[in-house]
Amino acid sequence: MxxxxxxxxxxxxxxxxxxxxxxxxxxxxxxxxxxxxxxxxxxxxxxxxxxxxxxxxxxxxxxxxxxxxxxxxxxxxxxxxxxxxxxxxxxxxxxxxxxxxxxxxxxxxxxxxxxxxxxxxxxxxxxxxxxxxxxxxxxxxxxxxxxxxxxxxxxxxxxxxxxxxxxxxxxxxxxxxxxxxxxxxxxxxxxxxxxxxxxxxxxxxxxxxxxxxxxxxxxxxxxxxxxxxxxxxxxxxxxxxGREFNRAFNREVRKVREDEKPVLEVKGLSYGKKVKDVSFKLYPGEILALTGLVGAGRSEVVQTLFGVTRKDKGQIIFNGKEIEARTPTETIGLGMGLVPEGRKTQGLFLKMKVRDNITITNLPQICSMQFIRKTEEIKKAEDYVARLRIKTPGIEQQVQYLSGGNQQKTIIARWLLNSPKVLFLDEPTHGVDVGAKSEIYEIINSLANEGVGIVLISSELPEVLTLADRILVMQNGRIAGELSRENANQEIIMEYATNQMNKGMEQ
Ligand SMILES: Nc1ncnc2c1ncn2[C@@H]1O[C@H](COP(=O)(O)OP(=O)(O)OP(=O)(O)O)[C@@H](O)[C@H]1O
Ligand SMILES: [Mg+2]
Missing domain, CATH: 3.40.50.300 (P-loop containing nucleotide triphosphate hydrolases)
Known part of the structure; x- marks a missing residue:
């Protein structure tokens, strides 16, 4: 050979x-x-x-x-x-x-x-x-x-x-x-x-x-x-x-009904040169994909909504009320969650245990009913470790010793456990293996079915085309197009993303 x-x-x-x-x-x-x-x-x-x-x-x-x-x-x-x-x-x-x-x-x-x-x-x-x-x-x-x-x-x-x-x-x-x-x-x-x-x-x-x-x-x-x-x-x-693997994942497109109220509405959001006049609505139980080329401003949109960076202009209406989104603490308190891109730099506490990394955003609740929470929490953390197949000798292991993909799964588990009303996922399956990928799809799908509004950033178009109900394509800080999944395919998305269909929109 x-x-x-x-x-x-x-x-x-x-x-x-x-x-x-x-x-x-x-x-x-x-x-x-x-x-x-x-x-x-x-x-x-x-x-x-x-x-x-x-x-x-x-x-x-x-x-x-x-x-x-x-x-x-x-x-x-x-x-x-x-x-x-x-x-x-x-x-x-x-x-x-x-x-x-x-x-x-x-x-x-x-x-x-x-x-x-x-x-x-x-x-x-x-x-x-x-x-x-x-x-x-x-x-x-x-x-x-x-x-x-x-x-x-x-x-x-x-x-x-x-x-x-x-x-x-x-x-x-x-x-x-x-x-x-x-x-x-x-x-x-x-x-x-x-x-x-x-x-x-x-x-x-x-x-x-x-x-x-x-x-x-x-x-x-x-x-x-x-x-x-x-x-x-x-x-x-x-x-x-180590076994036959052919789990076909399937989500039916969720259509927005006329009388529905959005859980999140964004009007004219701007931040520096990265986010320009972005407006959209997200409905409970909907998976909305934010796609486009790397650097199109997708991450900046969710970071601004989550309070990681502060907006220059625009309105954010969450659950019918306008919010400022000054800090993540504020938005987490309201019921938002963010799985950020790039596991090393954002979000994980490498020197802390897997268990604590998964349960950390629940801290306020732990203090009040410490004993009950503790056992319940360990059980839930263990459950997610098993479901996502996080490979670790145990939930007491420090996250720094996990492999790259297993660190990513840990931060996803944290937000799944926290059950927010709106969840932002920024490239959630980067570096994750095929088995865990389809498990993550299942979980995102069932969260949506339970009523969580999900904003999914993904560069992998097949992922967008299996999961999303609606797709917003960003280009150079702006929303260049909106598609329902039924009307979308890779070619159309790429055309919007590379500015071949929206020449007139720049002015
Ligand atoms: N320094 C370390 N201390 C303890 N355990 C470690 C250390 N480095 C790796 N491991 C463990 O060894 C195993 C193999 O890890 P490795 O990083 O080689 O996996 P990988 O195949 O590269 O995975 P991935 O696709 O997620 O990057 C994992 O269980 C990991 O947690
Ligand atoms: Mg590796």
């Missing part, structure tokens, strides 16, 4: 307190192949990549590079041997330029011993051009780049360090579709140069588009490696979850 084995992973095990993250994992990565590693949240993917890139040492097992056994002392040692990792959380120096980042710690010097910016500029330019990147200049500052541009810089940096294996852990989780295409073009050119890629993602379409081989991990064990041309997404998913 593989012409030249670049890296042999042989019997790798790794345990953390209470968790066997990897259990005798063994497979091979060929030269110049794109090798996807898939598995449910907590299957051990990131842990394995951390071992391959020298962050962790395995408890047992060995790695062979070019048929020679090798033990990485640290990430630098792995890098010297040609293994580079593009992190889920990018690790560039924000206030330095692109080229300074690429040559960090090994600045080029001329004969006089001065830093040779000219040469670095040229080399950097070259590297980026080979990747097909033409919108990044070597002297641009990292802080001015988009996430996808930063990724390209990380890849260019890896190449300039002569990387032969580049590890990408969920590289597309916060970039647009178009940027994903650019990343894939870069991956293809890396392949041509004989560079191998280990690629982690929860998105099946991507994996089948880019990967030559797919390795499935389940509960820390190696299940199987398949050629992507010989298998199907369905087979991969069943191997991941």
């Amino acid at each position: 593989i012409e030249y084995v670049l890296l042999k992973i042989d019997g790798i095990s790794k345990s953390f307190p209470g968790v066997k993250a990897l259990d005798h994992v063994a497979f091979e990565v060929g030269k110049g192949e794109v090798h996807a590693v898939v598995g449910e949240n907590g299957a051990g993917k990131s842990t394995l990549m951390n071992i391959l890139s020298g962050v962790y040492a395995p408890d047992t097992g060995i790695l062979c590079l070019d048929e020679k056994e090798i033990h990485f002392k640290d990430p630098r040692h792995a890098q010297e041997n040609g293994i580079a990792m593009i992190h889920q959380e990018l690790s560039l120096a924000n206030h330095l330029s692109v080229m300074e980042n690429i040559f960090l710690g090994r600045l080029k010097r001329n004969k006089l011993g001065l830093v040779d910016y000219k040469q670095m500029y040229k080399m950097c330019r070259n590297e980026l051009e080979c990747l097909g990147v033409n919108d990044i200049e070597p002297d641009m500052l990292i802080k001015d780049l988009s996430v996808s541009q930063m990724q390209m810089v990380e890849i260019a940096k890896a190449l300039s360090l002569n990387a032969r294996l580049i590890i990408m852990d969920e590289p597309t989780s916060s970039i647009t579709k178009k940027e994903t295409e650019m990343l894939f073009a870069a991956i293809r050119s890396l392949k041509q140069r004989g560079v191998s890629i280990l690629y982690i993602s929860h998105r099946m379409e991507e994996i089948f588009e880019i990967a030559d081989n797919i390795t499935v991990l389940r509960d820390g064990t190696y299940i199987k490696t398949l050629k992507s041309i010989d298998t199907t997404p369905k087979e991969i998913v069943s191997l991941m979850v």
Whole structure:
């Protein structure tokens, strides 16, 4: 199957307190192949990549590079041997330029011993051009780049360090579709140069588009490696979850009746340059999707409504009364909830237990009837941990030790438990595995059926098209179009989102 084995992973095990993250994992990565590693949240993917890139040492097992056994002392040692990792959380120096980042710690010097910016500029330019990147200049500052541009810089940096294996852990989780295409073009050119890629993602379409081989991990064990041309997404998913998986989710479109009153009405909402004159109504029991390209202002709309940022102009009418939405404390008190995008920075208390993270917004109630609440709460928290399949040794575990996807599930559980009247969900299924995804759909659906008004922000159009009753498409801070689900499809949404149908609306 593989012409030249670049890296042999042989019997790798790794345990953390209470968790066997990897259990005798063994497979091979060929030269110049794109090798996807898939598995449910907590299957051990990131842990394995951390071992391959020298962050962790395995408890047992060995790695062979070019048929020679090798033990990485640290990430630098792995890098010297040609293994580079593009992190889920990018690790560039924000206030330095692109080229300074690429040559960090090994600045080029001329004969006089001065830093040779000219040469670095040229080399950097070259590297980026080979990747097909033409919108990044070597002297641009990292802080001015988009996430996808930063990724390209990380890849260019890896190449300039002569990387032969580049590890990408969920590289597309916060970039647009178009940027994903650019990343894939870069991956293809890396392949041509004989560079191998280990690629982690929860998105099946991507994996089948880019990967030559797919390795499935389940509960820390190696299940199987398949050629992507010989298998199907369905087979991969069943191997991941260990059983037949074909839960078809179905929600009937909820139509707004004429005499109904909205639970939330927004009139002429504006905030800085990001939200411009946004108006809409949300009815109890309705799922309203807010879609559009990344950066269209969707997150800013819900953050303004929730009181994370303060509106400049406009009216917010909640349950028939105008509210100010000054702070989240105020809006939570009224009965709103927000699952924010980007689990690390917002919302989670990493050093606190899973249980406390789930129950934290209920704190005022706990104080009054402490004992009763406590047992009831533990039961509910455990129930959600089971329903969402949050992989943790127990609800007493600190959230920082959970895998990325399981952290996301924890914050969703918090808001489900809190049963608000209006719930804002900002990219709720980012980084979540297929099984949990459909469980989250079920829960959102049943919350809506119980009368909760839901605003769903999602860039994944299939998600919007299965869940939403109505769809608002945002473009450049404004609402560019409204569609009912029955009248919507991916093409129409994209046309609104990219400003091909609403040229006249800008004035
Ligand atoms: N430093 C740590 N301490 C304790 N447990 C850990 C630590 N790192 C990972 N784990 C546990 O090891 C298991 C594997 O985690 P890992 O991050 O490798 O999963 P993953 O496959 O990358 O999942 P995801 O798709 O959610 O990113 C999980 O149960 C996780 O909670
Ligand atoms: Mg991970």
